[in-house]
Amino acid sequence: MTCVEWTHPSTVAQAIEALADGHGQAVAGGTTLLDLLKLGHETPKRYVDLGRLPLRDIAVTQNSVSIGALASNSQVANSELLRTEFAAISESILAGASQQIRNAATVAGNIMQATRCPYFRTVDWACNKRQPGSGCEALRAAGPGHAILGTSNHCIAVHPSDFAVALLAFDAIVHIQTPSGRTSLPLAEFYLLPGETPQRENRLPPASLIVALEIPRKMEARRSAYLKLRGRASYEFAAASVAAVLTFKESRVAKVSMALGGVATAPWRKPEAEALLIGKQLDRDSIDRFCDELLADARTLPETAHKLPLVRGAIHHVLARLAEQ
Ligand SMILES: Cc1cc2nc3c(=O)[nH]c(=O)nc-3n(C[C@H](O)[C@H](O)[C@H](O)COP(=O)(O)OP(=O)(O)OC[C@H]3O[C@@H](n4cnc5c(N)ncnc54)[C@H](O)[C@@H]3O)c2cc1C
Numbered sequence: 001m002t003c004v005e006w007t008h009p010s011t012v013a014q015a016i017e018a019l020a021d022g023h024g025q026a027v028a029g030g031t032t033l034l035d036l037l038k039l040g041h042e043t044p045k046r047y048v049d050l051g052r053l054p055l056r057d058i059a060v061t062q063n064s065v066s067i068g069a070l071a072s073n074s075q076v077a078n079s080e081l082l083r084t085e086f087a088a089i090s091e092s093i094l095a096g097a098s099q100q101i102r103n104a105a106t107v108a109g110n111i112m113q114a115t116r117c118p119y120f121r122t123v124d125w126a127c128n129k130r131q132p133g134s135g136c137e138a139l140r141a142a143g144p145g146h147a148i149l150g151t152s153n154h155c156i157a158v159h160p161s162d163f164a165v166a167l168l169a170f171d172a173i174v175h176i177q178t179p180s181g182r183t184s185l186p187l188a189e190f191y192l193l194p195g196e197t198p199q200r201e202n203r204l205p206p207a208s209l210i211v212a213l214e215i216p217r218k219m220e221a222r223r224s225a226y227l228k229l230r231g232r233a234s235y236e237f238a239a240a241s242v243a244a245v246l247t248f249k250e251s252r253v254a255k256v257s258m259a260l261g262g263v264a265t266a267p268w269r270k271p272e273a274e275a276l277l278i279g280k281q282l283d284r285d286s287i288d289r290f291c292d293e294l295l296a297d298a299r300t301l302p303e304t305a306h307k308l309p310l311v312r313g314a315i316h317h318v319l320a321r322l323a324e325q
């Protein structure tokens with residue numbers, strides 16, 4: 001049996017101190033971490049339980065909504081303000097996991113959750129993300145759930161979070177406490193593509209904690225939607241998902257932001273594609289041209305080729321739904 005030390009800080013400063021020697025790992029709801037522990041993944045020397053930190057509030061100002069890192073997924077999904085002003089945020093959370101898991105899981109844990117690549121989770125397989133330099137079993141035997149965007153010759157694992165996809169479409173900002181002070185990063189810059197170092201998934205500095213996620217409050221954000229396509233109606237990760245935020249002026253697109261999930265190694269967005277829709281009416285041709293640009297860099301395998309028509313269909317569907325609102 002592995003013995004791991006647990007520590008229960010009650011302030012952010014104490015938590016950072018407990019992480020400072022590089023041998024600690026933060027635990028929030030534990031819904032990802034305890035699974036990996038049971039699957040035999042390597043354990044840290046120390047778990048740092050964040051449960052007592054005062055980071056659960058949702059604070060609203062005129063310009064933004066700030067969600068404490070430890071707010072539960074259910075708390076955020078059911079917030080009246082988020083449901084009305086940021087529908088895609090609420091829809092993305094409710095499309096994930098189960099009620100019990102959403103009650104325990106936190107928002108920071110959600111955006112930091114580990115990939116569901118089966119070769120990563122099962123310790124018997126070669127996996128560059130779990131064990132750098134060991135190889136990638138998925139490149140030899142990909143499954144239908146692997147990625148088609150942002151892949152490399154070292155990893156093709158999909159980023160699993162639904163919530164992060166919606167956050168990206170809303171230009172969210174990640175607030176971070178490091179040992180030397182506070183910093184923040186747009187979510188668009190937070191994730192790293194696998195490249196040659198798939199074990200490095202994000203730009204969170206060592207011994208640091210996410211303390212809040214901030215969503216700018218803009219009038220145009222009010223027309224938004226999240227669509228998740230998956231193998232069964234609940235309790236299933238995305239085969240492809242789309243978060244879209246759209247504004248019209250005289251029946252033409254004035255602003256659009258769209259992020260994809262289930263198809264890429266990190267939540268995926270391409271501003272050059274979005275620019276093609278500005279000033280256009282939403283019809284089959286304009287949406288097809290948008291999809292061509294957004295998906296231009298896709299690299300498929302026979303096992304993942306179905307994802308291209310799947311995600312195109314989801315994009316058409318979401319834009320049509322928003323156009324009707
Ligand atoms: C059966 C099942 C089905 C699921 N289905 C879906 C789904 O359909 N869609 C979906 O999006 N998700 C799904 N999930 C994932 C679920 O949403 C995540 O497990 C959950 O959000 C993680 O939150 P947590 O607080 O439990 O994180 P933990 O397990 O406590 O931690 C996860 C990671 O986040 C890090 N972390 C936590 N808090 C912080 C912080 N403040 N700062 C820095 N690092 C931090 C931890 O160190 C760890 O690396 C599913 C999970 C399960 C078990």
Ligand code: SF4
Binds near residue numbers: 115118130
């Ligand atoms: S795709 Fe990535 S996570 Fe999956 S086995 Fe390969 S390296 Fe590991």
